[in-house]
Amino acid sequence: MISREELIEIGCFNKPHGVAGELSATVDVDAEVLQELSCIVTDINGIYVPFFINASRAKTAQTALLTIDGIDNEVEAARLVNHNIYALKRDFSRMMQDDEMEDGYPLDFFIGFQLVTTDGKRVGEITDVDDQTENAIFIVNSNGSEVLVPASDDLIEEIDEESKEIVVDLPEGLLELNT
Numbered sequence: 001m002i003s004r005e006e007l008i009e010i011g012c013f014n015k016p017h018g019v020a021g022e023l024s025a026t027v028d029v030d031a032e033v034l035q036e037l038s039c040i041v042t043d044i045n046g047i048y049v050p051f052f053i054n055a056s057r058a059k060t061a062q063t064a065l066l067t068i069d070g071i072d073n074e075v076e077a078a079r080l081v082n083h084n085i086y087a088l089k090r091d092f093s094r095m096m097q098d099d100e101m102e103d104g105y106p107l108d109f110f111i112g113f114q115l116v117t118t119d120g121k122r123v124g125e126i127t128d129v130d131d132q133t134e135n136a137i138f139i140v141n142s143n144g145s146e147v148l149v150p151a152s153d154d155l156i157e158e159i160d161e162e163s164k165e166i167v168v169d170l171p172e173g174l175l176e177l178n179t
Contacts, residue, residue: 012085014063016081020067021071022066022067023068024064026062040068040086044083054068092109107138111127113126114164117170118167124141126166137151
């Protein structure tokens with residue numbers, strides 16, 4: 001049985017595309033990355049159910065068209081509309097080890113990682129990600145206080161998946177803005 005802790009939210013099913021069961025989905029990863037996943041998962045009546053992607057193609061930068069094994073008509077596809085799409089965290093770990101991902105991890109992957117500055121100062125644990133705006137933000141628990149840190153590639157120096165640490169080069173005074 002798949003648990004929520006094993007998953008990363010990567011998107012949402014939008015609507016059926018055509019009558020053959022293809023689905024439009026808003027996703028946080030490239031269509032090519034979807035093909036590399038062992039499966040995608042969605043919550044159906046409180047149970048995380050895996051689905052296998054037969055084909056995926058990009059429609060726009062954030063939208064992919066998916067053909068899913070076993071879904072071959074519009075009625076079956078409509079049952080998944082507005083359901084969140086999840087991927088297994090272990091798939092992203094495998095792809096990073098095999099250097100298959102060019103665009104990096106979905107930001108939710110980093111929840112639970114420790115944020116450390118380049119001078120070795122522990123900022124705290126990433127507890128959430130706010131990606132509702134153009135500039136995503138790590139929400140960090142720093143000694144019981146919430147600290148907001150930009151989740152920018154320009155600031156990230158190193159990602160150590162094994163020790164679950166992200167080393168960041170933060171502009172001087174950024175952490176003081178949170179106090």
